[in-house]
Structure formats: structure tokens, C-alpha cells
Amino acid sequence: MTKKKAEQPTESSQAAVVLEKPESQLKEMWESLSEDKAAITGLVVITFLALLAIFGPLIMPYDPNFSDMTKSFVQPGAEHWFGTDQLGRDIFSRIIAGTRISLTVGLSAVAISLTVGVVLGSIAGYSGGKTDTIIMRFMDMMLAIPSILLAIAFMAALGKGIDKAVIAIGLVSIPEYARIVRGCILSVKENDYVQAARVIGNKNSRIIFKHILPNVLSSIVVRATLGISTAVLDTAALGFLGLGVQPPAAEWGDMLGRARGFIFTAPYTLIFPGIAITLTVLAFNLLGDGLRDALDPKFRKN
Amino acid sequence: MSEVLVEVKNLAKYFNLESDFFGRPTSVLKAVDDVSFSIHKGEAFGLVGESGCGKTTIGKMLVNLYTPTRGEIVFEGTDLTKLSEEKRRGFCKDIQLIFQDPYASLNPRMTVGDIIAEPIKINKLLPSNEIEKRVTYLLNCVGLANHQRNRYPHEFSGGQRQRVGIARALAVQPKLIVCDEPVSALDVSIQAQVLNLLDELKEEFGLTYLFIAHGLNVVKHISDRVGVMYLGKLVEIAPKKELYSNPLHPYTQALLSAIPFIGPTKSKQRIILTGDVPSPINPPEGCRFCSRCFKKTDACDGYIPELREVSPGHFVSCRLYDET
Numbered sequence: 001m002t003k004k005k006a007e008q009p010t011e012s013s014q015a016a017v018v019l020e021k022p023e024s025q026l027k028e029m030w031e032s033l034s035e036d037k038a039a040i041t042g043l044v045v046i047t048f049l050a051l052l053a054i055f056g057p058l059i060m061p062y063d064p065n066f067s068d069m070t071k072s073f074v075q076p077g078a079e080h081w082f083g084t085d086q087l088g089r090d091i092f093s094r095i096i097a098g099t100r101i102s103l104t105v106g107l108s109a110v111a112i113s114l115t116v117g118v119v120l121g122s123i124a125g126y127s128g129g130k131t132d133t134i135i136m137r138f139m140d141m142m143l144a145i146p147s148i149l150l151a152i153a154f155m156a157a158l159g160k161g162i163d164k165a166v167i168a169i170g171l172v173s174i175p176e177y178a179r180i181v182r183g184c185i186l187s188v189k190e191n192d193y194v195q196a197a198r199v200i201g202n203k204n205s206r207i208i209f210k211h212i213l214p215n216v217l218s219s220i221v222v223r224a225t226l227g228i229s230t231a232v233l234d235t236a237a238l239g240f241l242g243l244g245v246q247p248p249a250a251e252w253g254d255m256l257g258r259a260r261g262f263i264f265t266a267p268y269t270l271i272f273p274g275i276a277i278t279l280t281v282l283a284f285n286l287l288g289d290g291l292r293d294a295l296d297p298k299f300r301k302n
Numbered sequence: 303m304s305e306v307l308v309e310v311k312n313l314a315k316y317f318n319l320e321s322d323f324f325g326r327p328t329s330v331l332k333a334v335d336d337v338s339f340s341i342h343k344g345e346a347f348g349l350v351g352e353s354g355c356g357k358t359t360i361g362k363m364l365v366n367l368y369t370p371t372r373g374e375i376v377f378e379g380t381d382l383t384k385l386s387e388e389k390r391r392g393f394c395k396d397i398q399l400i401f402q403d404p405y406a407s408l409n410p411r412m413t414v415g416d417i418i419a420e421p422i423k424i425n426k427l428l429p430s431n432e433i434e435k436r437v438t439y440l441l442n443c444v445g446l447a448n449h450q451r452n453r454y455p456h457e458f459s460g461g462q463r464q465r466v467g468i469a470r471a472l473a474v475q476p477k478l479i480v481c482d483e484p485v486s487a488l489d490v491s492i493q494a495q496v497l498n499l500l501d502e503l504k505e506e507f508g509l510t511y512l513f514i515a516h517g518l519n520v521v522k523h524i525s526d527r528v529g530v531m532y533l534g535k536l537v538e539i540a541p542k543k544e545l546y547s548n549p550l551h552p553y554t555q556a557l558l559s560a561i562p563f564i565g566p567t568k569s570k571q572r573i574i575l576t577g578d579v580p581s582p583i584n585p586p587e588g589c590r591f592c593s594r595c596f597k598k599t600d601a602c603d604g605y606i607p608e609l610r611e612v613s614p615g616h617f618v619s620c621r622l623y624d625e626t
Contacts, residue, residue: 192407196467199365200421200474201394214411297411297454 032294039290045283053100062090064097065248073266082272085259091269094250095276101251102232102280105166109231110224112170117177118220122208124178125185136182139175147172148237155243162235165244169234173227180223184216191215218292225288229281236277252277307510308364308397308478309340313373315359319583331583333359335534336373338609341478346504346511348525348542350518350557352579356534357514358402361480364512365399366390377478395425398471402483404463408455414441414466415451421473440469443506444499461492465499472503480512485520497523518561522546527615530554533590534582536609540616550618552597589621597622 033039052059061081068088076083082091124135142150154168188194189212197211236253238244245251252273259269315334318327334356341347349357362368364375366382375382382393401407408417418437422428428436438448444465455463464484471479481500485493501524503509515521521528521542528545530538530553538551549555556573575594580586586593588604595602602621609619 192401192403193409195362195367196399196401196407196470197409197420198367199394199399200470201391201424203391206424211409215409298456 028297029291029294033290036290036293038286039294042283042286042288042290045279046287049099049103049280049283052096053103056096056099060090060093060096062093064089064093064250066090067248073262073269076268083266083268085255085269086262086266089248089250091255091272094255095252095272097250098252098255098273098276101162101245101249102235102253102277105162105169105235106228106231106280106284108166109169109173109234110227112167113173113177113227114220114224116170117174118181118213120174121178121181122185122213125182126189126204126208126212132182135178139178142172142175143179148234151234151238152241152243155238160243160246162245162249165235165238168238169231172234173230177220177223177227180219181216184219185212188212188215218295221291221295222288225284225291228284229277232277232280304343304345306340307343307378308512309338309374309376310360310364311338311374311376313337313360313363313375314371315356315363315368316371329583332534332585333582334363335585337531337534337536338373339529339536339539341510341512343477343510344504344508345526346513346524348513348515348521348528349531350515350521350528351531352516354579354582355531356582357516357531358482361399361482361512361514364478364480365397366394367399395421395427395474396476397478397480398474398476399480399482400464400467400471400484403487404460404467405487407467408463410455413452413454414446414458417455417466418451418469418473421470425474427474436473440472443472443503444469459492460488461496464488464492464496468496468499468503472507475507476509478510478512480514482514483516486516493520500524518557530557533579533585535590535619536617537591537620538616538618539609540618544613544616548616550612550616550623551591551620552595552622553591556596589619 033043066089068084070088071080071084072086072088074080074084074088076091080090080092082095084090085094120135120139124132145153151165151168151172154171155164158164158167185208194207194211197207202211233253235244235251236256239251239254240257245254247254255273256270256277259266259273262269313334314332314336316327317331317333318329319331320329321327337356337360339347349360351357359368363370370383373383377393377396380393382390385393408414412420415437418440419433422433422436423430437451441448441451446462446465446469450458455466458466464487468484484500485496488496497520500511504511511524513521513525525542527539527541529536530545530551532553538545538549538554540548540550545554546558549558556575559571559573573596575596577594580590580593588606589595589602592598592602605621607619607621607624609617610624611617612623
């Protein structure tokens with residue numbers, strides 16, 4: 001009897017748990033993500049970098065642009081943690097300063113190409129026919145030119161400066177997103193559940209946003225996280241060519257490029273910016289992988 | 303017989319496979335060619351035929367997934383083919399579809415409860431506070447438990463998923479449900495359960511079915527009348543009993559002879575058709591079946607048979623039954 005009594009509450013509470021209003025998609029995603037150690041590591045690093053980008057100037061030991069030629073190529077040590085570069089600037093301070101530029105460029109370039117690419121790819125993939133042909137042939141034309149060359153061409157038209165670099169890098173990677181989104185939509189579009197959405201009376205726009213895009217989101221998210229790292233590297237390349245970041249502003253790729261002549265004499269001038277880039281790219285990739293799993297109910301843990 | 307719910311007149315669907323430089327079609331697939339039939343309120347009309355004969359295409363035209371090339375679909379007096387996209391969408395709540403593959407027909411990112419609630423929300427059939435209750439009711443109707451509503455489709459078995467699909471179709475309280483081979487993806491024990499469920503729901507909600515299948519035994523179980531299709535054409539329509547006891551068209555006879563037969567009595571003569579179904583891109587002139595017909599005579603060449611009523615309610619499209 002007592003046993004029965006003891007059992008009953010658990011049963012009802014279990015039922016209550018099951019019947020509970022489902023947590024919102026976001027909360028479920030977060031729960032799944034928080035169990036993924038790699039993704040959390042990535043998220044922690046990204047958060048750290050973001051904080052560094054915001055509050056960097058407060059913790060910089062030196063002015064990142066202050067040049068003291070008497071102290072060029074100082075070995076890493078107590079005074080200069082990461083050493084100094086050929087112009088005697090503190091590398092640690094410059095890396096912190098570079099965080100802001102790299103993250104801003106990465107995120108905003110990806111935001112541009114993602115928005116335009118998803119819209120164009122969705123239209124092309126969903127409507128098909130002539131619209132598809134026109135949009136995709138235009139994308140092919142852009143893809144036919146090497147991306148860095150195209151970015152240089154855009155920069156030549158837009159002018160110098162980091163904001164122009166963002167736009168150029170963003171525009172250049174539109175075709176990649178458009179292609180990926182179109183391909184995914186083509187494969188998802190033929191699914192019965194998309195037809196089912198039509199049968200129950202959905203409008204085209206709702207079918208795209210509610211039934212198709214959520215099912216291609218994972219590939220887009222993964223591509224976008226990789227895109228951030230590509231954007232960081234592209235900025236570096238443009239900076240190296242004197243088109244992106246204008247000296248003396250600190251930017252990791254630019255630092256790498258300028259220090260490449262001292263790889264044997266002062267390797268630390270390359271190693272630290274390199275580590276910063278690698279760490280950022282790795283963090284975004286780890287987060288991207290975790291997000292892919294968290295976004296798909298099938299891969300969600302428990 | 304009760305009144306007609308939907309009447310299909312000379313319905314045709316052609317797919318252009320290739321076109322020349324000016325966009326004129328050079329190769330046309332005639333999936334459905336000049337098909338007419340009507341479905342009465344409260345009946346289950348079976349549509350059988352082998353793969354590629356156009357039965358699913360007819361179903362998809364009824365639910366607005368395909369636009370007919372020609373012909374009319376008259377639903378309760380309104381010709382659906384002449385309506386604007388907006389108005390046509392309004393009929394979605396009257397005609398629903400149950401899909402063949404329960405694994406593909408449910409959005410993997412929506413919970414079962416959301417899937418069933420969606421048609422109600424889109425068509426604005428109920429105020430939002432009553433949707434919850436309605437979903438619970440629908441889940442019970444199809445034999446699922448209410449606590450399963452927050453699960454995702456991949457957590458269900460094939461039979462359960464098909465029940466979700468049925469609940470989604472029922473959600474808008476349709477008058478006609480097109481069942482597109484709803485059990486052919488399920489294993490046999492589950493097939494019977496789902497068929498019985500469909501039967502019960504038909505009684506309970508006063509539904510009308512267009513039941514598409516390639517298995518004659520499945521159709522026999524559920525239909526009142528049966529139409530037999532071959533290569534985009536209807537070759538025979540008859541009440542179920544009449545069709546199974548007295549098939550007239552040679553193709554129907556061949557189909558029926560292919561049903562496996564278990565019993566001590568000597569088995570029926572099996573009619574084995576030779577050759578393959580001709581391509582619907584270049585169907586035979588005249589009678590579509592003449593290239594494989596075992597009763598073909600010289601007179602059949604170039605003869606275009608029409609669907610004619612040979613006895614009350616029994617239509618057949620074959621030269622053998624035309625008065626000449």
C-alpha cells in the first residue's frame with residue numbers, strides 16, 4: 001500500500017514532465033549545445049575574443065601603434081609579453097587591438113554575403129526555371145574570377161579602407177552561399193513534407209521560411225562559421241596588398257604579412273598573430289559543428 | 303446514389319520534357335490523358351494501376367500540387383481549375399492528401415503537435431486557444447497519445463507517422479481525402495491497422511476518399527467503386543463487387559488474375575502479359591493497351607475506344623464491348 005502511494009506521485013510527476021509545454025526551440029537548442037564540450041569551448045573562446053574586442057583598450061599595456069625603434073625585435077618577456085615587431089610596437093597590444101578589427105570584418109562580411117546569398121539562393125532554388133538560370137549564371141560569372149582578384153576589383157571601384165574591404169569581401173563570397181542554399185533547397189524542395197505544406201494551404205513565402213529554410217539551416221550555419229575565418233584571412237590578404245586595413249592600424253593578417261620576412265630571425269612576430277587567427281577560426285568551427293547538431297532535432301542529445 | 307462531390311472531366315496533365323529554342327515542347331510526357339470520373343459523397347473511390355500509370359498525378363491535381371493541362375475538376379459545383387491561386391488555396395481545407403511515404407511527409411523540424419496544428423492555424427479555422435484541444439482530440443482519433451505531441455517525427459514508427467499524417471489531413475475537417483497509397487510503405491500487420499483506422503474515420507467524419515493504390519487487395523478492402531488506370535487512361539470503372547466478379551477489360555482481367563490465391567481448389571488461370579508498359583512519351587495510337595493485349599484483333603488497330611457504360615455503373619473502354 002505504501003509502495004503504491006510512493007509510486008503514484010512519481011507517475012503523475014512524470015506525466016507532468018512529459019505533458020509540460022515544450023520548451024521553445026531556442027531553449028532546446030541551448031540545452032543540446034551546452035552538453036557539447038567542444039562547442040562550449042568554442043563559445044567560450046569567442047566570448048573571450050568578443051570581450052577582448054570591446055574592452056581591449058582598457059587592458060592593453062602599450063599603445064598598439066606606438067613605435068619605439070630602439071626597442072624593435074625585443075624577445076617575448078616580462079616587459080613585452082609577446083615581444084615587439086620590427087618597428088618596436090608591442091605585439092601583445094597589437095593582437096588585442098586586432099581582435100576588434102578581425103571580428104568586425106569577419107562577422108559583417110559574412111552577414112552581407114549570407115543575407116544576399118540566402119535570398120538569391122532561395123529564390124533561384126525555389127522558383128527554378130528562367131529565374132534560376134539568370135541568377136545562377138550571374139553567380140557563375142562571379143565565381144569564374146578568383147575571389148581575391150574580384151575583391152581587388154571591387155576595392156578599386158569602392159576605394160581603400162576597412163569598411164570598403166568588408167563590402168568587397170562580403171560581395172565576393174555571395175555566390176558560394178547562393179550555391180549552397182540553392183542546392184540544399186533543391187534537395188529539400190522535392191520532399192513530401194514540402195508538398196504537404198502546400199496541400200494544407202501554405203503560401204510560398206511561408207513554405208520557404210517555415211518548411212524549407214529550417215531544414216537547410218545546418219549547412220548554412222556551418223558554412224557561415226567557416227566563412228568568418230575565410231573573411232578574416234581575406235582581410236589579411238587585402239591588408240597585405242595595401243587595400244584593406246591602412247597602417248598603422250593593427251590587424252592579425254596584416255601583422256603576419258609584414259612579419260613574414262623575419263620568420264627565422266624573430267619567429268614570435270609571426271607565431272602570435274598566427275595563433276590568434278588559428279584560435280579564432282578553430283573556435284568558430286567548433287561552435288559551428290555544435291550548432292549543426294543542436295539545430296537538428298535528430299542529432300540532439302537525449 | 304448520393305450526390306456527386308467531385309467530378310473530373312477530361313482531365314489531362316502533360317509534362318514537357320524538352321523544348322526547342324523558342325520554348326515549344328518537343329517531347330511531351332502524357333501522364334494523365336483525358337480522364338473523367340466522379341466521386342459521390344461518402345464513398346471510397348479506388349484508383350488502381352501499375353507504377354507510372356498516372357494515378358498519383360490525378361491525386362496531386364486534386365490537391366493543387368499540379369496544375370492540370372486540360373480539363374475540369376468540379377468540386378461541389380465549382381471548377382477548381384479556373385480559380386485564381388488565392389481562391390484555389392481556399393479549397394485546401396476541403397480536399398486533403400495522405401501521403402504514401404510517412405517517413406518523408408512530416409517536417410523533421412516540427413513537433414507532431416505543431417504539424418497537426420499548422421493546417422488549422424493557416425486556414426484560421428479555430429481561435430488559437432482552442433487549437434490545443436483540437437490537436438488532443440485529433441491525436442486520440444488516430445490512436446496516438448496526447449503526451450506524444452511534443453515529440454519529433456523521427457521518434458515514431460512508420461505506422462505512427464502515418465497516423466500523424468492522417469491527423470494532419472483531418473485537422474481542417476476536409477470533405478474529400480486523397481489517399482495516395484497510404485499503406486504501401488508500411489508492413490502488412492500495420493497496413494491492416496491503418497486501413498481499419500481509415501475505415502473508422504470515414505464513418506465517424508462522413509469522409510469521402512479517393513483511394514489510390516497499386517495493390518488490388520488493399521483497394522478491395524476499402525473501396526466502394528474502383529477505377530482501373532493504364533498508361534494515363536481510365537480503362538474500367540465499376541462497383542467493387544462487380545469489378546472483382548466480372549472484370550470486362552482485358553487489362554483488369556490480367557490484373558485480377560495476378561492476385562495470389564490460397565486454397566485447396568485449383569487455382570485460377572493466370573494471365574501473363576508480355577512486354578513492358580509502353581513509354582507515356584510515345585503511347586500507342588488508339589487503344590493504349592493494344593500492344594500488350596491478349597484479346598487484340600486486327601480491328602483494334604487504330605481504333606480509339608471510349609469509356610462507355612455497358613451495364614449500370616460499369617464503364618469500360620474497350621472495342622470488344624462497343625457495338626459495332
